[in-house]
Amino acid sequence: MSRGTASLIDVSGVSQIYAGRDGAPTWALRDVSLQIGDGEFVCLIGPSGCGKTTLLHLIAGFLQPSRGSVAFQQQPIFGPGPDRGVVFQEYALFAWMTARQNVEFGLRAKPLSRSARRQLALDALDRVGLLAAADKYPHELSGGMRQRVAVARALVVEPKVLLMDEPFAAVDAMTRQTLQDDLLRLWKETGVSVVFVTHNIDEAIFLAQRVVVMAPHPGTIVSERIIDADYPRDRGSAAFGELYGSISGELTNGTRRAA
Known part of the structure; x- marks a missing residue:
């Protein structure tokens, strides 16, 4: 959580377990803890199967955790609510x-x-x-x-928080950049917290104050990176490139450990 922000969402020791085809447990998430600050912009990034969308659905109240707890403003989340707006990839x-x-x-x-x-x-x-x-x-x-x-x-x-599940993945690159700019403008205007799921490193660095890197099998958080750079961010800068390489390495290492 960024410095100076109050905790809005608390994910504590959460595991999400499903029964596999053979009856053995499948861990979508295992012992995940995360805090989201009031007004903070956080990106969850990782490969398919790392539990990004599952974690978002737990915060939204679409799912209940198998273990652990998820709280909003220190109150347990038992279902969806107007304080948590959701934007899906498929427009809906x-x-x-x-x-x-x-x-x-x-x-x-x-x-x-x-x-x-x-x-x-x-x-x-x-x-x-x-x-x-x-x-x-x-x-x-x-x-x-x-x-x-x-x-x-x-x-x-x-809402107090906007939960976004790869919302720009289905549009072309130029439209995607325009939508990213629009989202940053709306975030600044409204003061809403944003939890944004993506598999795109460039997008995460451009948007987020904090990038949470996840790995699969089971879904876990392997690192968190504060992006201490002013907006708008220059994709062509050396600092942007260094962050890209560093997060790419963390994603690769996390996936290798899970393999």
């Missing part, structure tokens, strides 16, 4: 709803009038640069625009 928009209606959907649980929901949704779309597309359906939007709608839908309920 309703095809029969417009962009505005998709963003409004998350507000239906709140005691708001129809006009108030509509205005909050429009404000959220404006924040992600999609006000002009409010009445368009998902099939009328590009992949990057659909992901912006998904981010707007997660942010409109004003």
